[in-house]
Amino acid sequence: MATHDGDRTAGGVARTIGRVALGGFLAFAGTSHLTFAREEFQAQVPAWVPVGTDAVVVGSGIVEIALGTVLVVAPRRYRPWVGAAAAAFFVAIFPGNVAQYLEGKDGFGLDTDAKRLARLPFQGLLVVWALWSTGAWRAWRAHPRR
Template sequence: MFEGKTTGAQDAARNLLGTFMVGAGIGHWTFARKGFKAQVPSWVPLDKDSTVLASGVVEVGLGLGMLLLKGENRVRLGFGLATFFVAIFPGNWAQYKHDRPDLNLDTEQKRLMRLFFQPVLIGLALWSTGAWKVLRKNP
């Protein structure tokens, strides 16, 4: 599937993204907990606090995986993290659509720009783990 080799640039990006994910996950439990509640769409069946706490667990796990996993497991994690970024997009959209200023996203323009940054995160997750290379080899 994948020989497990990544470049120094990919390794640096993966470590940066992994560190960011761990920090964001910790923020879900602590200093940014209230702000993350603003992103939970009303149609989510769990209460907002439970959703934020659970997504923090997922983010810390994904972040640690980015920092620690190797080879094919790293590639699988890249696909998982990309899927996670797709899954949280509705929350980002809900925050934009319902004009919920939180997490330093205090203007409509900042909330809109974040929506366009989501594909960058998806691409970064795939590229930095070697998952993009696997996709290109197996169309």
Template sequence: MKTSTTQNIFRILLGVLMVLPGIGHLTFQRKEFLAQVPSWLPDNPAFLDFVVVASGVMEILLGLAMIFWTRQKVKVGLALALFYILVFPGNLSQYTNGISAFGLDTDTKRLVRLFFQPVLILWALWSTGALSYLRHRRRQRQGV
């Protein structure tokens, strides 16, 4: 799928914005990310730390793929959108349990953050051409 220069700039920007927190998962922000692990997961410190590390590794890989794997950018955009959907329960858990992390120290701030998840999903899909791909594919299935 062909993408515009603007889409490519935003794709690369989103890639960078994925790599940086991914590094934080593995290093200096690990405790903050632990606060976002959903409370319904097993309360085992080693398991919870694994969840944080694994999601950090995925963020780094997806971020690098957004930047460099241009031949597969539609698939990468779809994968990143799915990742954002999969981590949403952690954001929801942080809100519903009133857990402060990353400066989100009020219910209002935690609630507002929830509304940015759809923005990130759309950003991943639009900047990689995946949104156009999905529309085109739907039209083909409808015979238009």
């Protein structure tokens, strides 16, 4: 029997797998901010940010760990909100990706302008992934005051 939000349908199972995978990805990325990839992430902090690059990397790593964890464990009724928060986070860090391209900073094997430019559209995919896998899009479309 399908649940209210279709979690037991093929699409619901795919969303659950996507949400848990995104949560795991975020938790891993956040952990890497704090450990082995710290310098690589510093290359993504724009020169114009008025806070030290290490503080930005540590702070964003903590946020990623928190978002990743909440994506995995949030009760169903809160998942659209968590998805919207994750999508907003991906939008908020996008200027770092653009700055890495514009400033020509190497990091994570992105050692040419072509590679840095090719990476930019993938941030949009992360936004879509967060909204889809948590049911945030569906909740927004179903909202009566939309």
